Amino acid sequence: MATLSLSSRPLTFLRPNRTKPPLHRLLRHKPLASSSASALTPPTPRADPSPTPDPDPTPLFLRSASHPVPAAALASFRRRAAALVPPSAPHLHRHLRWLLVDAAADPSSDPALLRAPLDDLEAMWTRHVRERRPFQYVVGNEHWRDLVVAVREGVLIPRPETEAVVDMIRKVEGFADGWWADLGTGSGAIAVAVARELGHEGRVFAVDVSEVAVEVATLNVQRYGVQGKVEIRHGSWFEPLEDVKGKLMGVISNPPYIPTDDLPGLQPEVGWHEPKLALDGGKEGLEHLLHLCEGLSSVLKPGGFFVFETNGNKQSEFLVDLISTKWNSSFHNVEAVLDFAEIKRFVTGYRR
Amino acid sequence: MGSRLLARSAAARLLSHLRRRTPDPTHRLLPHGASLASLLGPTGDIPAAADSALLRYPARWSSSSTAAFAEVPMTADGLTVESIAGKGWTILPEAESDWRSHAAAVAQSIKLIKKRLKWGWILERTKQLAVVLEKPDLWDDPVFAGRVSREHGELMGKIKSVNQFEQELIEHIDMLRLAREENDNELEMESMRALADMRRSAKEKELNALLSGDNDSCSCFIEVQAGAGGTESMDWAAMVMNMYRSWAQRWGYTITVVEEMPGEVAGIKRATIKVDGEYAFGYAKAEVGVHRLVRISPFDSGKRRHTSFAAVAVIPILGDASSRYQIKDSDLRIERFRSGGPGGQHANTTESAIRIVHIPTGISATCQNERSQHMNKASAMAVLQSRLDQLEIARQAQMNAEHTQSLNEISWGNQIRSYVLHPYRMVKDLRTNYEVSDPDSVLEGDLDDFILNYLSSSLDEAEVSV
Numbered sequence A: 001m002a003t004l005s006l007s008s009r010p011l012t013f014l015r016p017n018r019t020k021p022p023l024h025r026l027l028r029h030k031p032l033a034s035s036s037a038s039a040l041t042p043p044t045p046r047a048d049p050s051p052t053p054d055p056d057p058t059p060l061f062l063r064s065a066s067h068p069v070p071a072a073a074l075a076s077f078r079r080r081a082a083a084l085v086p087p088s089a090p091h092l093h094r095h096l097r098w099l100l101v102d103a104a105a106d107p108s109s110d111p112a113l114l115r116a117p118l119d120d121l122e123a124m125w126t127r128h129v130r131e132r133r134p135f136q137y138v139v140g141n142e143h144w145r146d147l148v149v150a151v152r153e154g155v156l157i158p159r160p161e162t163e164a165v166v167d168m169i170r171k172v173e174g175f176a177d178g179w180w181a182d183l184g185t186g187s188g189a190i191a192v193a194v195a196r197e198l199g200h201e202g203r204v205f206a207v208d209v210s211e212v213a214v215e216v217a218t219l220n221v222q223r224y225g226v227q228g229k230v231e232i233r234h235g236s237w238f239e240p241l242e243d244v245k246g247k248l249m250g251v252i253s254n255p256p257y258i259p260t261d262d263l264p265g266l267q268p269e270v271g272w273h274e275p276k277l278a279l280d281g282g283k284e285g286l287e288h289l290l291h292l293c294e295g296l297s298s299v300l301k302p303g304g305f306f307v308f309e310t311n312g313n314k315q316s317e318f319l320v321d322l323i324s325t326k327w328n329s330s331f332h333n334v335e336a337v338l339d340f341a342e343i344k345r346f347v348t349g350y351r352r
Numbered sequence B: 001m002g003s004r005l006l007a008r009s010a011a012a013r014l015l016s017h018l019r020r021r022t023p024d025p026t027h028r029l030l031p032h033g034a035s036l037a038s039l040l041g042p043t044g045d046i047p048a049a050a051d052s053a054l055l056r057y058p059a060r061w062s063s064s065s066t067a068a069f070a071e072v073p074m075t076a077d078g079l080t081v082e083s084i085a086g087k088g089w090t091i092l093p094e095a096e097s098d099w100r101s102h103a104a105a106v107a108q109s110i111k112l113i114k115k116r117l118k119w120g121w122i123l124e125r126t127k128q129l130a131v132v133l134e135k136p137d138l139w140d141d142p143v144f145a146g147r148v149s150r151e152h153g154e155l156m157g158k159i160k161s162v163n164q165f166e167q168e169l170i171e172h173i174d175m176l177r178l179a180r181e182e183n184d185n186e187l188e189m190e191s192m193r194a195l196a197d198m199r200r201s202a203k204e205k206e207l208n209a210l211l212s213g214d215n216d217s218c219s220c221f222i223e224v225q226a227g228a229g230g231t232e233s234m235d236w237a238a239m240v241m242n243m244y245r246s247w248a249q250r251w252g253y254t255i256t257v258v259e260e261m262p263g264e265v266a267g268i269k270r271a272t273i274k275v276d277g278e279y280a281f282g283y284a285k286a287e288v289g290v291h292r293l294v295r296i297s298p299f300d301s302g303k304r305r306h307t308s309f310a311a312v313a314v315i316p317i318l319g320d321a322s323s324r325y326q327i328k329d330s331d332l333r334i335e336r337f338r339s340g341g342p343g344g345q346h347a348n349t350t351e352s353a354i355r356i357v358h359i360p361t362g363i364s365a366t367c368q369n370e371r372s373q374h375m376n377k378a379s380a381m382a383v384l385q386s387r388l389d390q391l392e393i394a395r396q397a398q399m400n401a402e403h404t405q406s407l408n409e410i411s412w413g414n415q416i417r418s419y420v421l422h423p424y425r426m427v428k429d430l431r432t433n434y435e436v437s438d439p440d441s442v443l444e445g446d447l448d449d450f451i452l453n454y455l456s457s458s459l460d461e462a463e464v465s466v
């Protein structure tokens, strides 16, 4: 750890990733029943793990329920889909239930009104089961805190650990009317959750370098009607925040923190499908975190608060140590905070 | 009582005058001798506003409650509801225009209603509450004062509504006889119709009185747990849970699955649903206990007969915040699903089960039905809150916790109902002996007759204790 260069800047990630608009490519799919390969045999990872985009970029649960399907056809889809999954995978049965909840306006009506043609649902389900495409991308949302956050390929699916960040900053004195920055906002989950609790003067500046993230965050901000409180800014870390330097009550960030070397070993749902830009923390996973630590004191106002999510014990301990020695004059009460699995997941502190 | 009849008949005014001049000073309504008059306050309609003002200002309340006198409603020739009920007049079908029959039916209903409301207890309790309300320092503890005045108000409401009903009966009888004396055919018919109407509403009131317990109007949780016997019982537990879901659906209640532990092969080990809607608890509490099934097992290749058990618990969800158990955050241990790995950005999971343990009591609640941990935590907290409320209810009232006992306390000996699918078909309630020969409809949620039979038998046969 000590050998890390503290001044390294995450050059490789400065360029916005040029994700093309999703291809409106129709997915060809085989009917589920005629499948020969075992549902649970994962395919070998593709050489290029870039995700196959959904034909329709609108999250399933937000599409209009305009596809009438006879109840019997829906029921037989349910049976076919369930047959693909062994009883030993209860989570997949749960997903099937939720898929139908999200896909149908009123699943008990006949005909049921679906938000996608039945064929598309079949294709989505097969991809979920076969290609380990995350369920959240399939339905286009993640239930996070009390929010239903829209997500799609190209943005990170918000994690349950991150829910705690909102509770932490809510306890900061002056929270409600402060200005906050959510750096690397992704889906905008943190920004929206924070904005919903802010008072009249409170603001969130939500920054991301990814265009998809900016689009999805904009959608979520609008869905929850907090556009008056959240300002989304496209750019890298502190760069779009020149005008609010020294005025922020707090900085929140869950930056990419997985060491580059660990990327190949990730769970398929993550490694094959989630954006590298949101995960890759460079060497030791610390590149972005260190960059954030360095810029922190210039954007926070005196007394301001920060919370970073990290890869766990090692990173958190290292950062606490670093900040309270190297930048002792700028920060106090720097500490590692445990997540629900008792892992040191967060680093928090105050600017002097 | 503002009845149409009174307004249009001068005779009526005369009648009520007469009645007012002839109260029966020796009349005693209460078995233990307390006079109704001292308890009831004004019998006339207190305007709603004045009513609540009285509750807010105990000092004024006390003066009016001691000053006012209640009269036992009585016809011009001295008939009271009680005496009518005691006459043994034949009760004919409603269609028969016989005022004695109507009056006897209504009077019987009123007797039953009073019994179900625990009339003696209500009067005694109202008296005690009135004394408490008079205390000058009562409002030093606003929470307690609020609770007392609310309860007092509720009981007064019940008393008033029964009294009005009695009064109405008496007035219709007087009116009818007067109409006969004066050969006023139209008035006679109208009074007869009014009496017949009263019979119908009396039946309704009888039913309502079955659900007059403290928390009867609340929503509730229903929990089902499989007994010993593995898959067989787990399958039965799932059938029982389905029965309640369909029952609740028929009533238009909203159902949410809070917790479900599936069995390895089939059915459930245990499950909790939330049933939202008026009187869900009042009805469902009748289902607490052990349900027994006898059938040829679908899981036994030898096609033998099996007996399985499932236990049911029902917990009210209290609406009144002030009577809820105060939970300290520091008393809670929150356990979450952990992927076991490095977590954070490494892991994708939709598993979000939450278990909350209340350390001092060891009571816990689990929720895994919601799609986020945050929401599961909120649901589990709601269940935990109700379980602790339930303890609190039992503690505070030191009441018989029969209806609200938790699954842990249910003794597997407490069998309440038997469902036999083989060698004959029958469902029989072991408490009321009520039985039907069509188990399928019962398992599809047709439970109301079992419930009403139980509620009425448990109230109607209960000792009137004060």
Ligand SMILES: C[S@@+](CC[C@H](N)C(=O)[O-])C[C@H]1O[C@@H](n2cnc3c(N)ncnc32)[C@H](O)[C@@H]1O
Pocket: A013, A014, A155, A156, A157, A158, A159, A162, A183, A184, A185, A186, A187, A188, A189, A190, A207, A208, A209, A210, A213, A235, A236, A237, A254, A255, A256, A257, A277, A278, A279, B345
């Ligand atoms: C781990 S994700 C966190 C997303 C979201 N805040 C959450 O917690 O769910 C990291 C985010 O940082 C963004 N990011 C990566 N490099 C960035 C940079 N140089 N400037 C701004 N954002 C960046 C990614 O696009 C991604 O949305």
